[in-house]
Amino acid sequence: MSLPLVSVIIPVYNAQKCLSACLDSVLNQNYTNTEVILVNDGSKDNSLLLCQEYAARDARVKVIDQANGGPGAARNAALSVATGDYLHFIDSDDVVPQGAIQAMVTAMEGQDLVIAHFQICTPQSASRRGLIKQERQMDRAAFLEALIIWPGAYYYSAMWNKLYRRSVVEEHNIRFDTTVIWGEDCLFNMTYDRFVQRVRCIPVVVYYYYRKVSGLSWGSVFQLHKGIRIKNKIYQALKLIYVEAGLYKKHYWRVQRYILNVTLMD
Numbered sequence: 001m002s003l004p005l006v007s008v009i010i011p012v013y014n015a016q017k018c019l020s021a022c023l024d025s026v027l028n029q030n031y032t033n034t035e036v037i038l039v040n041d042g043s044k045d046n047s048l049l050l051c052q053e054y055a056a057r058d059a060r061v062k063v064i065d066q067a068n069g070g071p072g073a074a075r076n077a078a079l080s081v082a083t084g085d086y087l088h089f090i091d092s093d094d095v096v097p098q099g100a101i102q103a104m105v106t107a108m109e110g111q112d113l114v115i116a117h118f119q120i121c122t123p124q125s126a127s128r129r130g131l132i133k134q135e136r137q138m139d140r141a142a143f144l145e146a147l148i149i150w151p152g153a154y155y156y157s158a159m160w161n162k163l164y165r166r167s168v169v170e171e172h173n174i175r176f177d178t179t180v181i182w183g184e185d186c187l188f189n190m191t192y193d194r195f196v197q198r199v200r201c202i203p204v205v206v207y208y209y210y211r212k213v214s215g216l217s218w219g220s221v222f223q224l225h226k227g228i229r230i231k232n233k234i235y236q237a238l239k240l241i242y243v244e245a246g247l248y249k250k251h252y253w254r255v256q257r258y259i260l261n262v263t264l265m266d
Contacts, residue, residue: 007084042068
């Protein structure tokens with residue numbers, strides 16, 4: 001029986017200083033049935049050359065070079081060529097610990113989504129995160145009950161602590177919104193969550209997220225008029241999940257609380 005192929009998607013923008021650590025952590029995993037799709041998003045440094053060097057050394061690496069369009073456009077380009085059974089999204093300035101992909105693939109059997117723990121790293125400290133502390137198998141109803149409690153938490157809204165089934169993405173033509181300057185990952189997740197039937201949560205750290213105080217997300221969040229528009233899109237996406245599931249009336253106040261918190265306090 002052949003092992004499932006995992007498409008690891010990594011947008012790359014001016015990442016030459018950190019890209020090698022990221023790629024080495026992926027390519028040296030004990031789970032080797034992967035294709036690693038690097039999308040150079042108009043980098044101005046030597047990122048493209050570094051991507052090409054890795055592709056020359058390892059046949060699993062594929063390189064797409066395109067004009068700068070943001071991480072959503074880069075991920076969409078990767079989705080157009082991905083052939084894996086499963087999808088794993090990684091940022092070029094982070095790393096994955098040994099055994100991470102194997103743990104998620106093992107947990108994915110019979111599931112539409114795997115959600116795992118992660119570690120937030122700063123120059124001063126490292127903190128393990130994960131809302132669901134024990135391994136838990138959830139059907140759709142149980143997942144939606146859990147999601148609505150903290151829908152904006154990294155645990156549910158980030159991409160890098162998850163494994164996705166590519167057939168779900170393709171069947172429903174799920175792609176990243178390229179009109180927003182941040183939040184495209186959260187919007188993707190909320191669209192995907194409309195269609196999942198089986199979810200497994202595992203208490204395994206699968207990602208080291210290096211938090212930075214600069215960059216696109218931190219700088220752009222202070223553009224208030226754009227921020228409110230994007231956050232309203234996220235609210236509408238969350239609302240749609242519960243309307244379609246027939247649970248909006250039950251969770252009305254939690255959905256409303258989310259837009260209040262996300263607009264005024266996030």
